[in-house]
Amino acid sequence: xxxxxxxxxxxxxxxxxxxxxxxxxxxxxxxxxxxxxxxxxxxxxxxxxxxxxxxxxxxxxxxxxxxxxxxxxxxxxxxxxxxxxxxxxxxxxxxxxxxxxxxxxxxxxxxxxxxxxxxxxxxxxxxxxxxxxxxxxxxxxxxxxxxxxxxxxxxxxxxxxxxxxxxxxxxxxxxxxxxxxxxxxxxxxxxxxxxxxxxxxxxxxxxxxxxxxxxxxxxxxxxxxxxxxxxxxxxxx
Amino acid sequence: xxxxxxxxxxxxxxxxxxxxxxxxxxxxxxxxxxxxxxxxxxxxxxxxxxxxxxxxxxxxxxxxxxxxxxxxxxxxxxxxxxxxxxxxxxxxxxxxxxxxxxxxxxxxxxxxxxxxxxxxxxxxxxxxxxxxxxxxxxxxxxxxxxxxxxxxxxxxxxxxxxxxxxxxxxxxxxxxxxxxxxxxxxxxxxxxxxxxxxxxxxxxxxxxxxxxxxxxxxxxxxxxxxxxxxxxxxxxxxxxxxxxxxxxxxxxxxxxxxxxxxxxxxxxxxxxxxxxxxxxxxxxxxxxxxxxxxxxxxxxxxxxxxxxxxxxxxxxxxxxxxxxxxxxxxxxxxxxxxxxxxxxxxxxxxxxxxxxxxxxxxxxxxxxxxxxxxxxxxxxxxxxxxxxxx
Numbered sequence: 001x002x003x004x005x006x007x008x009x010x011x012x013x014x015x016x017x018x019x020x021x022x023x024x025x026x027x028x029x030x031x032x033x034x035x036x037x038x039x040x041x042x043x044x045x046x047x048x049x050x051x052x053x054x055x056x057x058x059x060x061x062x063x064x065x066x067x068x069x070x071x072x073x074x075x076x077x078x079x080x081x082x083x084x085x086x087x088x089x090x091x092x093x094x095x096x097x098x099x100x101x102x103x104x105x106x107x108x109x110x111x112x113x114x115x116x117x118x119x120x121x122x123x124x125x126x127x128x129x130x131x132x133x134x135x136x137x138x139x140x141x142x143x144x145x146x147x148x149x150x151x152x153x154x155x156x157x158x159x160x161x162x163x164x165x166x167x168x169x170x171x172x173x174x175x176x177x178x179x180x181x182x183x184x185x186x187x188x189x190x191x192x193x194x195x196x197x198x199x200x201x202x203x204x205x206x207x208x209x210x211x212x213x214x215x216x217x218x219x220x221x222x223x224x225x226x227x228x229x230x231x232x233x234x235x236x237x
Numbered sequence: 238x239x240x241x242x243x244x245x246x247x248x249x250x251x252x253x254x255x256x257x258x259x260x261x262x263x264x265x266x267x268x269x270x271x272x273x274x275x276x277x278x279x280x281x282x283x284x285x286x287x288x289x290x291x292x293x294x295x296x297x298x299x300x301x302x303x304x305x306x307x308x309x310x311x312x313x314x315x316x317x318x319x320x321x322x323x324x325x326x327x328x329x330x331x332x333x334x335x336x337x338x339x340x341x342x343x344x345x346x347x348x349x350x351x352x353x354x355x356x357x358x359x360x361x362x363x364x365x366x367x368x369x370x371x372x373x374x375x376x377x378x379x380x381x382x383x384x385x386x387x388x389x390x391x392x393x394x395x396x397x398x399x400x401x402x403x404x405x406x407x408x409x410x411x412x413x414x415x416x417x418x419x420x421x422x423x424x425x426x427x428x429x430x431x432x433x434x435x436x437x438x439x440x441x442x443x444x445x446x447x448x449x450x451x452x453x454x455x456x457x458x459x460x461x462x463x464x465x466x467x468x469x470x471x472x473x474x475x476x477x478x479x480x481x482x483x484x485x486x487x488x489x490x491x492x493x494x495x496x497x498x499x500x501x502x503x504x505x506x507x508x509x510x511x512x513x514x515x516x517x518x519x520x521x522x523x524x525x526x527x528x529x530x531x532x533x534x535x536x537x538x539x540x541x542x543x544x545x546x547x548x549x550x551x552x553x554x555x556x557x558x559x560x561x562x563x564x565x566x567x568x569x570x571x572x573x574x575x576x577x578x579x580x581x582x583x584x585x586x587x588x589x590x591x592x593x594x595x596x597x598x599x600x601x602x603x604x605x606x607x608x609x610x611x612x613x614x615x616x617x618x619x620x621x622x623x624x625x626x627x
Contacts, residue, residue: 109249
């Protein structure tokens with residue numbers, strides 16, 4: 001008997017979104033329909049105000065779907081309960097442009113928060129080891145017990161990336177993740193995301209203005225005025 | 238501490254880490270909680286001392302039922318009762334004996350100072366109505382113009398009180414008469430008087446003007462072994478022809494007196510209000526600290542929401558902070574209050590006490606108040622919108 005086909009991690013159909021009410025109501029997303037393949041690195045580009053971040057937050061179930069449909073990891077987000085949304089968020093990884101680290105937690109503790117949310121009876125030592133491993137991959141092995149106040153902007157961003165990746169997410173949503181990093185660090189991060197895509201099937205959707213990393217993208221979506229105006233699929237390497 | 242709390246909670250103690258991250262704010266918060274604790278402890282000690290001082294004179298006597306006038310809310314106020322009711326009461330088969338009790342106020346002039354004493358006139362031929370601590374001096378009370386004095390009377394001095402005894406009595410001038418004090422007993426000043434004096438009913442009539450032996454303030458009754466005071470009091474209420482009298486078990490009279498002082502007398506209400514103010518101050522301080530803390534970390538909380546943490550996890554952080562503040566603030570509050578109360582006791586001679594039981598009670602109250610403040614502060618968490626992070 002043939003196995004049921006695995007649904008794509010992200011599917012949107014006829015997606016529209018507005019901000020504001022009454023006369024101040026303004027449409028930010030116009031009829032966006034797209035399918036994101038599993039394990040791919042998709043880059044969202046476009047000028048400021050073109051709707052990239054709004055689309056990212058809609059797909060990441062951080063905003064309510066007003067019109068149209070989004071299926072994330074096979075589940076419809078429109079009218080989904082808060083409980084279901086919370087459960088879905090635990091399968092995702094978020095990398096914010098402003099790192100949003102907890103100032104009173106060390107780098108290691110911040111990363112542990114990304115594991116703790118998964119729940120389950122994981123030995124504390126195993127969690128520590130997993131956090132240390134990811135921080136080591138991102139070149140922060142010597143800074144694990146530093147508070148964010150004692151880290152540079154780039155180091156904070158790498159801690160935030162480690163926090164997003166440590167729980168082995170199925171989809172990573174990233175907003176300008178390399179903006180605070182130098183070229184080498186930025187490339188390392190994107191290559192790490194690519195490796196995760198290949199090895200574990202992790203799907204990444206990334207908003208960026210950083211042309212240096214476009215060469216690593218599997219697909220580039222360009223947005224203008226709330227619409228996808230260009231969809232460029234890159235050949236796999 | 239972080240390691241211990243991590244094991245205790247089964248997660249990172251984020252509340253603890255947040256509080257200790259900003260030491261200056263933590264110290265200010267703890268000082269606030271401790272201050273509120275001190276307020277509550279001191280007010281409770283004063284209220285408690287009022288209860289002790291009110292109930293203390295009841296302890297000088299040994300009775301089962303007390304007959305008082307209808308307007309007698311306490312041992313020291315109200316109209317007189319006719320002694321004839323004592324004789325009617327003795328007709329009840331369970332009543333074995335009775336004694337009229339006279340209560341008045343006597344002032345002793347000593348040099349430039351005065352001692353105001355609540356004075357009890359008792360029948361020295363009925364020592365069974367005196368408590369075991371007072372009873373040995375009953376024979377001495379039979380002597381004319383004699384008495385026994387509260388050794389803790391304000392203005393007497395512990396050294397002077399220690400020298401008074403049957404072989405070395407002290408004399409005091411009262412309204413031109415010489416009163417010889419043959420012994421002391423353990424009492425203690427209250428809010429309205431400096432101490433207590435016990436004399437015979439005959440001496441009482443000489444010391445307190447306008448009193449008649451046929452009209453005592455109360456009548457004390459002893460009962461046969463096994464007799465129920467409440468039942469006998471109810472029987473007497475029906476038997477005695479003056480239906481307006483208050484006939485109550487002795488212990489009930491003491492409890493009602495304490496309740497009257499606490500809830501209906503201005504001093505009691507004021508002290509009770511002080512406790513409420515202390516609790517409100519604590520609530521406001523803790524709410525302010527937690528509410529500011531939530532506002533300062535709102536982006537971090539929103540990040541947790543985006544990561545998939547539930548609202549109740551965030552509530553747990555705020556409540557964790559509230560409980561830590563309660564626990565850490567209660568200890569210095571208790572210690573400072575003990576010092577203050579000890580100093581107040583020395584100065585006022587009031588029976589001010591701060592028991593461990595009161596300390597634990599206030600700690601539980603502090604935890605509840607902090608939890609309430611925390612719960613109010615968490616309303617701000619609703620504004621932590623993860624979509625705003627991008």
